Amino acid sequence: xxxxxxxxxxxxxxxxxxPECFTYPFYYQPHPxxxxxxxxxKAELCSxxxxxxxxxxxxxxxxxVVLDKETGExxxxxxxxxxxxxxxxxxxxxxxxxNLLNPSGYFVKEEKAISEIxxxxxxxxxxxxxxxxxxxxxxxxxxxxxxxxFQQYVVNNAMGDKRNVLQIFDGKIPPGGTxxxxxxxxxxxxxxxxxxxxxxxxxxxGATPKDELRIEGNYYTxxxxxxxxxxxxxxxxxxxxxxxxxxxxxxxxxxxKILYEDEAIIVIDKPSGMxxxxxxxxxxxxxxxxxxxxxxxxxxxxxxxxxxxxxxxMVLAKNEQSYKELQRQFIAHEVEKHYVALLDATNxxxxxxxxxxxxxxxxxxxxxxxxxxxxxxxxxxxxxxxLGDYTPEGYLRVDFYPATGRTxxxxxxxxxxxxxxxxxxxxxxxxxxxERLYLHxxxxxxxxxxxxxxxxxxxxxxx
Numbered sequence: 001x002x003x004x005x006x007x008x009x010x011x012x013x014x015x016x017x018x019p020e021c022f023t024y025p026f027y028y029q030p031h032p033x034x035x036x037x038x039x040x041x042k043a044e045l046c047s048x049x050x051x052x053x054x055x056x057x058x059x060x061x062x063x064x065v066v067l068d069k070e071t072g073e074x075x076x077x078x079x080x081x082x083x084x085x086x087x088x089x090x091x092x093x094x095x096x097x098x099n100l101l102n103p104s105g106y107f108v109k110e111e112k113a114i115s116e117i118x119x120x121x122x123x124x125x126x127x128x129x130x131x132x133x134x135x136x137x138x139x140x141x142x143x144x145x146x147x148x149x150f151q152q153y154v155v156n157n158a159m160g161d162k163r164n165v166l167q168i169f170d171g172k173i174p175p176g177g178t179x180x181x182x183x184x185x186x187x188x189x190x191x192x193x194x195x196x197x198x199x200x201x202x203x204x205x206g207a208t209p210k211d212e213l214r215i216e217g218n219y220y221t222x223x224x225x226x227x228x229x230x231x232x233x234x235x236x237x238x239x240x241x242x243x244x245x246x247x248x249x250x251x252x253x254x255x256x257k258i259l260y261e262d263e264a265i266i267v268i269d270k271p272s273g274m275x276x277x278x279x280x281x282x283x284x285x286x287x288x289x290x291x292x293x294x295x296x297x298x299x300x301x302x303x304x305x306x307x308x309x310x311x312x313x314m315v316l317a318k319n320e321q322s323y324k325e326l327q328r329q330f331i332a333h334e335v336e337k338h339y340v341a342l343l344d345a346t347n348x349x350x351x352x353x354x355x356x357x358x359x360x361x362x363x364x365x366x367x368x369x370x371x372x373x374x375x376x377x378x379x380x381x382x383x384x385x386x387l388g389d390y391t392p393e394g395y396l397r398v399d400f401y402p403a404t405g406r407t408x409x410x411x412x413x414x415x416x417x418x419x420x421x422x423x424x425x426x427x428x429x430x431x432x433x434x435e436r437l438y439l440h441x442x443x444x445x446x447x448x449x450x451x452x453x454x455x456x457x458x459x460x461x462x463x
Contacts, residue, residue: 034201037063037076058206062182094189153179158237249283312441325449338443345396
C-alpha cells in the first residue's frame with residue numbers, strides 16, 4: 001500500500017468477496033470486511049493513550065474498505081468524528097477535510113476575537129450603552145465566520161468534481177459540525193489517495209452520552225441532517241446499493257390488514273417495516289394505501305402513528321369529525337395503549353416486575369429521527385411497564401403501557417441507561433439490528449367518535 005493511512009485487513013478476510021455496490025450509508029448492515037476493519041481499529045485504540053481519557057465521553061469511529069487501483073490490494077482507512085483531546089491529526093486516522101484547529105489559522109484567530117467580545121460584554125454593567133454595539137459586532141462576525149468556515153470544506157466526488165459544503169446546502173447555513181463526521185473524512189481521503197471505495201461503516205466506542213443513546217460496539221447509519229447532503233454529493237460516480245427501505249416497504253403493502261371499519265373509523269394491523277405516513281424516500285405508506293382504497297375519504301386520515309419498524313394496531317379516521325374527536329382523545333391521553341416487546345436484557349437496570357419510567361424526550365436536530373433525553377428541551381414522557389418471562393433465546397418479554405405518546409418513547413425508555421437500560425431487540429437506532437424490531441402495538445382502547453361507546457381492538461403479538 002502506498003500510504004501509511006491505508007491499513008492491512010486481517011489475513012482471514014482474503015477469501016471474502018468485495019460487495020458489488022458501495023454501502024447505502026443511511027440504512028445498512030455492515031459488510032464483513034467493514035466488521036473486520038472495525039475490529040482492527042478497536043485493537044488500535046487499546047494502545048492509544050489519548051483514548052483512555054476520551055472514552056469517558058465516547059466517540060463515533062468509521063472505516064472505509066478501499067481498493068488500490070494500481071496493485072489490486074484491499075485495505076482500509078479509519079476516521080473519528082470531530083476531534084480527540086483537541087486534536088484531529090493523529091497519524092493512524094485520516095486527516096480532516098479542513099483543519100479548523102490550526103492554531104495559526106483564520107478560524108482560531110477569529111474565534112478568539114469573538115470570545116474576547118464575549119468577555120468584554122460580561123465585564124460591563126448591564127446599563128452600559130456599548131453592550132448593544134458589541135453584541136451587534138459579535139453577531140456580524142459570528143455569521144461571517146460561519147459562512148467562511150463552510151466555504152473551506154471542499155469535498156470531491158468519484159467523478160472528480162468539487163464543491164464546498166455551503167454550495168452543497170444551496171447557500172443555506174449547514175448544521176454545526178457538518179464535514180467533521182467520519183463519512184466525509186473517509187471518502188475525501190480515498191479520493192485524494194486515488195483509491196476505490198468498496199464499503200463503509202460507522203460504530204460507537206466509549207461511554208454512552210448522557211442525552212443520546214449510543215452503545216459501545218454498535219454500528220450506526222450516517223446522520224441525515226449533516227451527512228446526507230454531503231455524502232450524497234460525494235458518492236456521485238459510485239455504484240450504490242439500493243435503499244433497502246424501498247423494497248421492504250413495497251413488500252409490506254400486501255401484509256397490511258384491515259381489522260375493522262365502519263362509517264367513522266378504520267382499524268388496521270400495520271406490518272413491521274411500513275411507514276405510517278409518506279416519507280422522503282417515496283415509498284408506500286399506510287396513508288397511501290388507505291387513500292387509494294378509499295378515495296372518497298374527506299379530511300385527514302392518520303390520527304396517530306407507529307414507527308416504521310413497529311407493527312400492530314393503528315386507528316384511522318374516515319371523516320374530519322372523527323379525526324378531530326380521536327385526535328382530542330390522544331392529546332388528552334384518554335386512549336389506552338398496550339405494546340408487547342422483547343428486550344435485550346443483558347444489563348437491565350431493574351428487577352422490579354412493575355414500574356414506571358419518566359424521561360423527557362425531544363428530537364436530536366442534528367441526527368433525525370433519533371430522539372434524545374433532555375431535561376432542558378424535552379417534553380414529558382411517561383411509560384408504565386410490566387416485566388414478563390425470558391424467551392428461550394434469552395430475551396425478556398415486557399408489556400408497555402405508555403401514558404404519553406412521544407416519538408420513539410418506548411424505544412428510548414427501554415434503551416436509555418436511566419430507563420430500563422435494555423434496548424428493544426432489533427432496534428437499529430438505539431440498540432442492534434435484527435430481522436425486525438420486536439415492538440408490537442397489541443391493544444388499543446378509546447371512545448368511538450360516532451357511537452360514544454368504549455371500544456377495544458386487538459392484534460395478537462406475532463412473537
